[in-house]
Amino acid sequence: MSAQPTPLPWHEPALAELANRFDANRLAHALLLAGRRLTGKTTFARLLAARVLCREASTGGRNAACGTCSECQLIAAGTHPDLLEITPVDSKQIKVEQIRSLLGWMRGTPQRGGYRVVVLWPAHAMNGISANALLKGLEEPGRDSLLILVTDQPGALLPTVRSRCQRLNLPLASQQEGLTWLGHAVPAGVLPVGTDQATLMQIADGNPVEVAVRSGDGFYERRDAVFGLLREGAAGAPPLAVAAQLARMDGLEVIELWSGLLLDVAKVAAGAVSHCRNVDQRELLEVLGDRADPGALADFSDELIRAQQSLLGPSNPNLQLRFEHLCRAWATL
Ligand SMILES: [Zn+2]
Helix, strand or coil: CCCCCCCCCCHHHHHHHHHHHHCCCCCCCCEEECCCCCCCCHHHHHHHHHHHHCCCHHHHCCCCCCCCCHHHHHHHCCCCEEEEEECCCCCECCCHHHHHHHHHHHHHHCCCCCCEEEEEEEEEEHHHHHHHHHHHHHHCCCCCCEEEEECCCCCHHCCHHHHCCEEECCCCCHHHHHHHHHHCCCCCCCCEEECCCCHHHHHCCCCCCHHHHHHCCHHHHHHHHHHHHHHHCCCCCCCCHHHHHCCCCHHHHHHEEEHHHHHHHHHHHHHCHCCCCHHHHHHHHHHHHHEEEHHHHHHHHHHHHHHHHHCCCCCCCCCCHHHHHHHHHHHHH
16 A cells, blocks of 8 residues: 555656656756646655655566655655655745755765755745755755756746756646546546536636645635635626725735636637636626727726735735725726
């Protein structure tokens, strides 16, 4: 019985390729795993780390860790001394102290006699000071060490960090692979009722992992609530009342949903209905797509971006005021 998670079927060839390179001593010391958000990149990095540390996989010619050897048991228990995960703690950023302690750790000797592996995610959470500190580790990686950086924003990394890593863009599932996987891998009752899987895949822009993750955290219920309010707002409900309800929700998620809806309105206005993601909101999209003018859509998009930036910034913006402003503009689109 394997204690490791299994690779996503469409990630298996990439894992096999990296396992082969490792066995042939041709694996780079630093990898940059890039790909869209919620596509299983960090899980892939952990699977690769386990494969590198596993005692049995190389001799058995396996693509994934065995899940049963002493190394795999330590990994499953979260206590493998030669495996380190670096991720933000109590902050949105990976701090320079974390990178310094990582570099110190990498200078030591592997305790289990094999490799030392670091999984660092999300790599774009390193600020400039952290990234510059990491460069030292990338320049002098030390023997028998593997550093795996994971990001959905590779463009946000320092070019010098990017250039010192071997980049791997993880593939996405095909529509058929995604639907088959959703049918097998997601327990019954987890997917939202009333929406078919093909629609869920379209809402997630073809990403089945996003469907699975978001089904488990109540996202589709929150999405229904947000779109219900936006529908009322577009149909003439008082902007202040709509804003008051939106302000009680997760502000960033509301803005993300709103932005996605607006993008679809622009697509409908441009006659590209088939490219819309929010296909279950077609009626609202068509009403707005028919009546909104392109300039007003662009202005509203700018407003959403400003609202998002203020929510991400260091100050504590007044969500109610932000949403009142947006709802007034939304009502007159
Ligand atoms: Zn093993």
